[in-house]
Amino acid sequence: MNNNMSLKFDAIAENESFARSVVAAFCVSCDPTVEKINDIKTAVSEAVTNCIIHGYENMANGQILIEAELSDDLLKVTISDNGKGIPDVKEALTDFYTTSKESDERSGLGFTIMKSFMDSLDVQSELGGGTTVTMTKRLK
Amino acid sequence: MNNNMSLKFDAIAENESFARSVVAAFCVSCDPTVEKINDIKTAVSEAVTNCIIHGYENMANGQILIEAELSDDLLKVTISDNGKGIPDVKEALTDFYTTSKESDERSGLGFTIMKSFMDSLDVQSELGGGTTVTMTKRLK
Amino acid sequence: MLISAKTVNSTIYIKLRGDLDHYKASDLKNQLNKYADMPKIKRMVLDMKGMDFMDSAGVGLIMGLYKKLKNKNKQLYFFSPSPQIDKVLRVSGLYSIIPLIEQEVK
Amino acid sequence: MLISAKTVNSTIYIKLRGDLDHYKASDLKNQLNKYADMPKIKRMVLDMKGMDFMDSAGVGLIMGLYKKLKNKNKQLYFFSPSPQIDKVLRVSGLYSIIPLIEQEVK
Numbered sequence: 209m210n211n212n213m214s215l216k217f218d219a220i221a222e223n224e225s226f227a228r229s230v231v232a233a234f235c236v237s238c239d240p241t242v243e244k245i246n247d248i249k250t251a252v253s254e255a256v257t258n259c260i261i262h263g264y265e266n267m268a269n270g271q272i273l274i275e276a277e278l279s280d281d282l283l284k285v286t287i288s289d290n291g292k293g294i295p296d297v298k299e300a301l302t303d304f305y306t307t308s309k310e311s312d313e314r315s316g317l318g319f320t321i322m323k324s325f326m327d328s329l330d331v332q333s334e335l336g337g338g339t340t341v342t343m344t345k346r347l348k
Numbered sequence: 349m350n351n352n353m354s355l356k357f358d359a360i361a362e363n364e365s366f367a368r369s370v371v372a373a374f375c376v377s378c379d380p381t382v383e384k385i386n387d388i389k390t391a392v393s394e395a396v397t398n399c400i401i402h403g404y405e406n407m408a409n410g411q412i413l414i415e416a417e418l419s420d421d422l423l424k425v426t427i428s429d430n431g432k433g434i435p436d437v438k439e440a441l442t443d444f445y446t447t448s449k450e451s452d453e454r455s456g457l458g459f460t461i462m463k464s465f466m467d468s469l470d471v472q473s474e475l476g477g478g479t480t481v482t483m484t485k486r487l488k
Numbered sequence: 489m490l491i492s493a494k495t496v497n498s499t500i501y502i503k504l505r506g507d508l509d510h511y512k513a514s515d516l517k518n519q520l521n522k523y524a525d526m527p528k529i530k531r532m533v534l535d536m537k538g539m540d541f542m543d544s545a546g547v548g549l550i551m552g553l554y555k556k557l558k559n560k561n562k563q564l565y566f567f568s569p570s571p572q573i574d575k576v577l578r579v580s581g582l583y584s585i586i587p588l589i590e591q592e593v594k
Numbered sequence: 595m596l597i598s599a600k601t602v603n604s605t606i607y608i609k610l611r612g613d614l615d616h617y618k619a620s621d622l623k624n625q626l627n628k629y630a631d632m633p634k635i636k637r638m639v640l641d642m643k644g645m646d647f648m649d650s651a652g653v654g655l656i657m658g659l660y661k662k663l664k665n666k667n668k669q670l671y672f673f674s675p676s677p678q679i680d681k682v683l684r685v686s687g688l689y690s691i692i693p694l695i696e697q698e699v700k
């Protein structure tokens with residue numbers, strides 16, 4: 209089964225659960241296991257939260273774009289913002305690395321979770337231009 | 349609460365349930381009653397099905413666009429295709445009117461249901477250009 | 489659209505489940521037609537208790553089924569539609585030709 | 595993020611419900627901090643049975659809670675995480691400082 213969707217929505221924290229449930233609902237047609245659906249929800253939640261708090265620094269006027277593609281039971285999902293971008297992507301991908309203040313209680317594990325819950329993770333970023341996270345997962 | 353989203357997806361029948369659950373999930377932040385959520389799901393399902401079977405005549409290469417806006421607990425949702433369009437919108441809105449063959453068992457009640465399940469319905473269409481259905485519903 | 493059927497005397501009780509939209513309708517139509525053709529059957533009851541959702545594709549399917557049954561002098565009934573489905577059935581006017589029955593069959 | 599709490603001797607059992615993401619975290623943090631500050635409490639158990647989802651925002655929140663409790667010589671425990679949450683806790687390494695307990699408290 210081949211299928212495509214793209215979803216654009218306001219970068220507000222209320223939409224974190226909306227975004228992950230849309231991607232999960234999109235995958236349902238491939239009849240994945242509950243575990244795979246939960247892995248995808250978790251990874252999408254991390255990427256979307258990062259756009260909101262890091263990309264747009266909690267300013268409410270940004271938009272997030274999710275593009276998803278199913279082809280032969282392989283999910284490819286990209287999550288992008290037009291926010292401030294990441295100065296050093298390699299550093300950002302390090303376990304426990306975070307630029308948030310301690311009081312915000314970010315764990316620095318967002319990318320770690322995306323990596324371990326999905327089959328592949330790619331991060332493209334441009335300072336001042338935005339960040340695009342691409343992840344794939346085989347559903348069957 | 350103000351919120352915006354737009355969703356584009358392949359015009360295939362498998363996506364009918366996906367589309368209505370996305371719009372329902374989008375409304376959840378306003379905490380509407382189950383009845384209102386079901387009204388919205390029903391109306392969205394009718395409009396999306398129409399794009400697939402009438403707008404694109406079941407050809408798999410079309411796309412459907414859903415735009416939704418929540419402002420002060422009012423939902424505005426537009427559903428559009430770039431399909432063949434409706435020659436006479438007034439006629440199409442008539443109860444039981446359908447251009448489908450009898451064997452397809454369309455009831456001609458899609459627009460009737462959209463009208464009675466939502467607060468307002470507007471249909472814009474251009475022959476060869478496509479159809480846009482706009483509906484509103486007060487959630488609180 | 490899972491389905492299960494049970495015959496009591498000459499009445500067939502059909503339990504529907506899940507969502508009934510245009511995507512699901514054609515499969516279900518074929519299944520229901522088989523039951524409608526069974527010679528011993530005089531009445532068909534659509535038990536909708538397990539159904540989560542139905543739109544006008546369901547109305548079209550049920551109209552077709554009603555006509556098929558009527559041609560053979562068989563009668564169709566609804567049982568236990570959810571509020572969402574009840575509203576679709578009401579708006580579509582189906583209740584005026586297909587009655588709702590009250591009692592459950594175990 | 596509904597929450598309910600129950601104290602047995604000097605252990606407080608906190609039942610969490612629903613989803614714990616960045617959006618829900620700040621509310622929950624305030625509630626949990628109140629319990630952590632209660633002088634009579636020596637141990638806190640997070641009963642996750644009713645939780646549907648947690649991401650790394652939950653890990654950050656739990657780390658903060660752990661540190662706060664540790665400063666007061668109090669210990670934190672997990673009870674009954676779902677497979678999804680268990681995986682997040684494993685990947686994050688939280689189990690090495692916060693043990694999982696087995697028995698349920700009625």
Ligand SMILES: Nc1ncnc2c1ncn2[C@@H]1O[C@H](COP(=O)(O)OP(=O)(O)O)[C@@H](O)[C@H]1O
Pocket residue numbers: 254258259262263264289291292293294300301305306307308314315316317318319320339650
């Ligand atoms: N979309 C983004 N835009 C800008 N910076 C980002 C984005 N995503 C991640 N980052 C940067 O990468 C760092 C690591 O991200 P992550 O592993 O998810 O941890 P955390 O979100 O807990 O800080 C963040 O602290 C931030 O500096």
Ligand SMILES: Nc1ncnc2c1ncn2[C@@H]1O[C@H](COP(=O)(O)OP(=O)(O)O)[C@@H](O)[C@H]1O
Pocket residue numbers: 394398399402403404429431432433434440441445446447448454455456457458459460479544
């Ligand atoms: N998106 C669309 N594109 C083209 N024609 C449409 C579209 N939506 C509706 N129509 C036309 O309007 C008629 C009535 O629609 P409706 O009330 O939903 O009934 P039904 O779908 O059962 O035919 C359809 O039969 C079709 O001719």
